[in-house]
Amino acid sequence: MSISEPTIDSMIESLDLPLNIKKTLKDDALKVGVTKKELEDIIERVLESYDYACVEPCEAVGVVSAQSIGEPGTQMTMRTFHYAGVAEINVTLGLPRLIEIVDARKQPSTPMMTIALEEGYATDRDMARVLAWEIEATHIEHLADITTDLANMQLIIDLHEKTLMQRSLTSEEVAERLRDSLDVVVTVSGDIRNQIVLTPNSPSYRELLQLAKNIHNITLKGIEGIKRVVIRKDGEEYTLYTEGSQLKEVLQIEGVDVTRTYTNNIGEIYDVFGIEAARNAIITEATSTLAEQGLTVDIRHIMLVADIMCSDGEVKQIGRHGISGEKASVFARAAFEVTVNHLLDAGMRGDRDELNGVTENIIVGQPIKLGTGDVHLISR
């Protein structure tokens, strides 16, 4: 005689097990149909195997993680660039990308965003296109031919009507933007369509040439720093992929789904979404970098790395300027990098080393506080 769902619930609910295991246990018990006695037996066995699967106290998890990530790392490609499957956008992959992640670089070498769209925009290709132009930075060279007229000391801009239409700009708007950003006289030509004439304030060759150069730096429309936007259909929805990343600005655009927009720039995620999101991003990025190379590393190792990088409320790199460089022990720091400087500075300051960690105890030749070395007998 099998037992009912509430009984199973009451038996499982109080167990000290992760949610996943409880759920599987409950689902399977319901599916198969067990008696009370059988379920009790099962629970006992599950608790036993769970206990067996747990990490022992004093286990050196950090070293295991380091090896588990380091060894597949040796098999990764050294080649930096690779056209990833995602819409012909060039992204850094392999070892260089992994190094970038653990180094907590402020700016990755190939920032990229995945922009999800809100309902109404997501299924309509034209609406998605409009948003894409809203986001992609438009510069003057996309729109026009520029001629430097040395005889009249002018810069003549001939706008292409078709591209203007495409990006829903008018020659007046372009002229307005130029007027705002440059300190010159901007006139929209009366007789020739779509022609704008720029005249520098003082008629000198230097200023004219300078102007011809500066005009390329002005963003006429879109978000500065987003070099290219690609639209792709994922399943039912259109998604935008961008080269360059400006999370804060993109989130302000109407039609962008704030809850599902993502960037591979972890520093930016930290600034906009906070430390917990940054930790999740580190895990996602590291796993996908490894997976892309056909390497599978247990996620718990990567989670440990991400946790240690984020434990102080900011993203710290693994290395001299982060985790390793901020260790309390002088010996542990000296064993890592720039040995002489650390010892010299510590000597001048008169630092003390409490010999609490692993590295420093190995250096002085004592048992380390790991495994059996961390077990003490206390008599009562």
Added chain:
Amino acid sequence: MRKFSLLDHELIPKHEIMSEDELKAILKTYNIGKEQLPKIKIEDPVIQEIGAQAGEVVRITRNSQTAGQAFYYRHVIA
């Protein structure tokens, strides 16, 4: 400025300010002081949004790939 709630984002887990009693119970189970918990800055956008003060502790309910759901605690620091 477009207004939106950060907490809706799929990367951001649930953050909630803990009451004194809950905090005491947690610190007792782990046998540690509040200062030994992982930290979170008061300038953190999520902390700003839920309005936690320095010295408080937030409970974070993470969606863990291994455990399904996991609790994490962070001490808010100035």
